[in-house]
Amino acid sequence: MSEPENGPKAEEEQGAVSAAGGDRDFLVVDDLHAGYGAVRVLHGVSLRVGEGEICAILGPNGAGKTTLLRALCGMVRGRGSVRLDGTTLSGRSPDTVARRGVAHVPEGRGTFMPLTVEENLRLGAYARRNRAEVQADLERVYGHFPVLKERVKQAAGSLSGGEQQMLAIGRALMSRPRVLLLDEPSLGLAPMVTRELFGIVRSINQEERTTVVVVEQNAHLALDIAGQAHVLESGRIVLSGSAGEIKADEQVAQSYLGYRI
Ligand SMILES: Nc1ncnc2c1ncn2[C@@H]1O[C@H](COP(=O)(O)OP(=O)(O)OP(=O)(O)O)[C@@H](O)[C@H]1O
Ligand SMILES: [Mg+2]
DSSP states (O other): OOOOTTSHHHHHHHOOBOTTSSBTTSEEEEEEEEEETTEEEEEEEEEEEOTTOEEEEEOOTTSSHHHHHHHHTTSSOEEEEEEETTEEOTTSOHHHHHHTTEEEEOTTOOOOTTSBHHHHHHHTTTTOOOHHHHHHHHHHHHHHOHHHHTTTTSBGGGSOHHHHHHHHHHHHHTTOOSEEEEEOTTTTOOHHHHHHHHHHHHHHHHHHOOEEEEEOSOHHHHHHHOSEEEEEETTEEEEEEEHHHHHHOHHHIIIIIOOOO
16 A cells, blocks of 8 residues: 555655654754863764754753753854754854854853843843844743743842743843753742743743753653653763653653652
8 A cells, every 4th residue: 555645654755743843853963972171971962853842851960961952052062963944053153053043041040140130131132233123022021921020120139049040031032042942940949930930931832933952850840841852861862752752651760760650
């Protein structure tokens, strides 16, 4: 029996389509090696993220999750290739990578404590000249994070941990990213705040179709919002699959994620 010409097989040959409906070849990482001087951390990481998808990177402390995000945004140099929508990002400066649409929210958030909420958000739009557009994007960010609108003139340093994480994500959104890299957004936050934050990340992803790569220790929560997930161990991907598959596999959960379902 042969497949109809436009059936699934034809589609597969033209390039796989992700669960979120986007092209699986949107963010393509191929055989990435990276580290710090003589310290080699990533040993040939390859993965693909579809446009509009949420991809979770899980794994134990020291696995290289932060280094992977740093390599994706150009902060750490490496060998191998990183491409976004067909454009090569590997070998480019962090500034160029940011201009190509990759926004990185680092571990520890990177907000400027003495500056106000609004000043921090405007810094996220530093490369943009159109004031009306920037103003519209501020309102867009306040739409996602109403609590930030209530605190516009407040110093970032006086915000709660959850609000600071929202500010960091809001600042990243001000560059209108195509890909948002989030490093441990739940770090130090109460479970209820974390759930709220992940809910907002999911609605940003759904409403703006922003592709998200999220590194998380809280595997349960990350797998709730992610389409696919990869487990990183000692700088190598040891397991990949749909979030549902990874979550449902009890042995996987115990050996890699450190919890019982
Ligand atoms: N600036 C650096 N210089 C040298 N080695 C580093 C540096 N940053 C990280 N490393 C090393 O690289 C390895 C991976 O670190 P990385 O921060 O990427 O792991 P991680 O998976 O994010 O861990 P965690 O869950 O603790 O955040 C570790 O062995 C770490 O000691
Ligand atoms: Mg880390």
